Amino acid sequence: xxxxxxxxxxxRQDSVGALAAMQAVFTRDMKVAFRQxxxxxxxxxxxxxxxxxxxxxxxPEVSFLREAGAGILWVAALLSVLLSLDHLxxxxxxxxxxxxxxxxxxxxxxLVLAKTAAHWVLTGLPLVVLTPVLGVMVHxxxxxxxxxxxxxxxxxxxxxxxxxxxxxxxLGLRSAGVLLSLLIIPLYIPVLIFGTGTVASAAEGAPxxxxxxxxxxxxxxxxxxxxxASAAAxxxxxxxx
Amino acid sequence: xxxPLLQAVDLQCERDERxxxxxLSFSILPGTVTRVEGPNGSGKTTLLRMLAGxxxxxxxxxxxxxxxxxxxxxxxxxxxxxxxxxxGIKPLLTPLENLRALTAGRRPLPDPLLRQALDGTGLNxxxxxxxxxxxxxxxxxxxxxxxxxxxxxxxxxxxxxxAIDASGVTxxxxxLQQRAAEGGAVVVTTHHDLGLPGMQRIVLGGGAANEC
Numbered sequence: 001x002x003x004x005x006x007x008x009x010x011x012r013q014d015s016v017g018a019l020a021a022m023q024a025v026f027t028r029d030m031k032v033a034f035r036q037x038x039x040x041x042x043x044x045x046x047x048x049x050x051x052x053x054x055x056x057x058x059x060p061e062v063s064f065l066r067e068a069g070a071g072i073l074w075v076a077a078l079l080s081v082l083l084s085l086d087h088l089x090x091x092x093x094x095x096x097x098x099x100x101x102x103x104x105x106x107x108x109x110x111l112v113l114a115k116t117a118a119h120w121v122l123t124g125l126p127l128v129v130l131t132p133v134l135g136v137m138v139h140x141x142x143x144x145x146x147x148x149x150x151x152x153x154x155x156x157x158x159x160x161x162x163x164x165x166x167x168x169x170x171l172g173l174r175s176a177g178v179l180l181s182l183l184i185i186p187l188y189i190p191v192l193i194f195g196t197g198t199v200a201s202a203a204e205g206a207p208x209x210x211x212x213x214x215x216x217x218x219x220x221x222x223x224x225x226x227x228x229a230s231a232a233a234x235x236x237x238x239x240x241x
Numbered sequence: 242x243x244x245p246l247l248q249a250v251d252l253q254c255e256r257d258e259r260x261x262x263x264x265l266s267f268s269i270l271p272g273t274v275t276r277v278e279g280p281n282g283s284g285k286t287t288l289l290r291m292l293a294g295x296x297x298x299x300x301x302x303x304x305x306x307x308x309x310x311x312x313x314x315x316x317x318x319x320x321x322x323x324x325x326x327x328x329g330i331k332p333l334l335t336p337l338e339n340l341r342a343l344t345a346g347r348r349p350l351p352d353p354l355l356r357q358a359l360d361g362t363g364l365n366x367x368x369x370x371x372x373x374x375x376x377x378x379x380x381x382x383x384x385x386x387x388x389x390x391x392x393x394x395x396x397x398x399x400x401x402x403x404a405i406d407a408s409g410v411t412x413x414x415x416x417l418q419q420r421a422a423e424g425g426a427v428v429v430t431t432h433h434d435l436g437l438p439g440m441q442r443i444v445l446g447g448g449a450a451n452e453c
């Protein structure tokens with residue numbers, strides 16, 4: 001092993017900027033995900049299956065579906081995000097890349113934010129894209145579908161961000177699934193209530209601005225606080241590893 | 242740089258209600274190789290993770306360049322390279338992509354240099370094969386390629402010789418020695434019989450620990 005490409009030895013005073021490091025984390029996660037496409041399809045398939053099975057299992061009547069449709073889609077989206085959460089840090093934890101992430105000289109919460117962003121682009125965003133199709137299937141009208149997509153667009157990042165806290169906290173446990181759900185579901189409930197509330201309000205023709213503003217507030221709150229909590233939880237989980 | 246890079250004062254660590262070591266003090270000087278030894282379960286990896294900043298469940302003082310490390314975490318991380326016994330290699334990415342991802346947050350290098358480093362660890366011809374198709378030793382070599390391009394003054398290497406063949410072991414020994422000659426500081430844990438001249442030893446085990 002020769003080492004002729006190494007520079008001389010001094011203490012380094014500066015390092016790669018946080019943005020460049022975040023971008024590197026994001027692109028690596030995307031690359032890994034696209035090498036394992038069946039993992040990507042899992043939450044999507046789950047989402048489609050739940051929404052398809054509902055009319056078959058409960059009632060295919062237009063009036064019922066129109067009323068329950070938004071709720072069904074929201075619950076299905078929430079559960080499919082939940083389903084994918086365990087993968088957020090688990091593989092990185094197992095192969096040691098998480099240790100290297102924590103030891104990077106940039107603020108950890110920013111790197112965690114980059115990872116969560118990748119998670120949302122890979123799971124939340126496809127759900128939003130699929131929503132119009134499934135919305136038509138459950139007989140939602142055009143306006144409701146538009147509002148539903150909007151609420152999911154604001155809501156699914158919140159789900160990913162809150163979920164990242166739970167995923168980081170349960171990382172050291174061998175069977176984290178149940179505990180993760182128990183920890184996270186209560187925090188998901190407000191998002192669900194306001195998400196479906198917005199669509200119900202839109203269906204009645206009432207203004208939705210206030211609802212959307214509240215959803216936006218959830219997003220801002222999650223965006224500013226969740227990465228800190230996840231970063232701290234990751235440190236604790238790794239400390240025991 | 243003749244003052245210690247890292248100084249440990251009265252370190253104590255407890256794990257599962259068992260004291261792994263107490264009153265452990267040592268200095269890591271530039272230009273030295275330090276070997277942490279002890280039987281299985283004596284806390285070698287725990288000590289190294291403490292030094293790396295991964296494990297926070299300890300008491301005592303750690304000084305980086307003479308000042309408490311807790312106040313200068315980023316300066317410390319910037320100048321320390323830790324290789325754990327989990328190599329930090331993504332099985333789905335190729336060695337080149339892995340190396341690129343691992344260096345991107347520290348010191349991004351152009352691909353030819355990364356390829357040169359991978360060649361240097363004997364991975365020529367495997368640079369674009371997904372790592373899951375490589376053997377355990379080859380995967381470790383991907384992680385070791387980082388040593389060839391790393392400019393961090395302090396290296397913390399946990400079980401660095403695992404799954405490496407005889408010629409690879411000699412090459413790593415040479416690399417560590419060369420690194421020390423350049424003024425870098427290296428801390429290794431290993432069961433391998435490492436006999437570098439001027440090597441500092443930290444012996445753990447039996448509940449008590451002492452520095453030789």
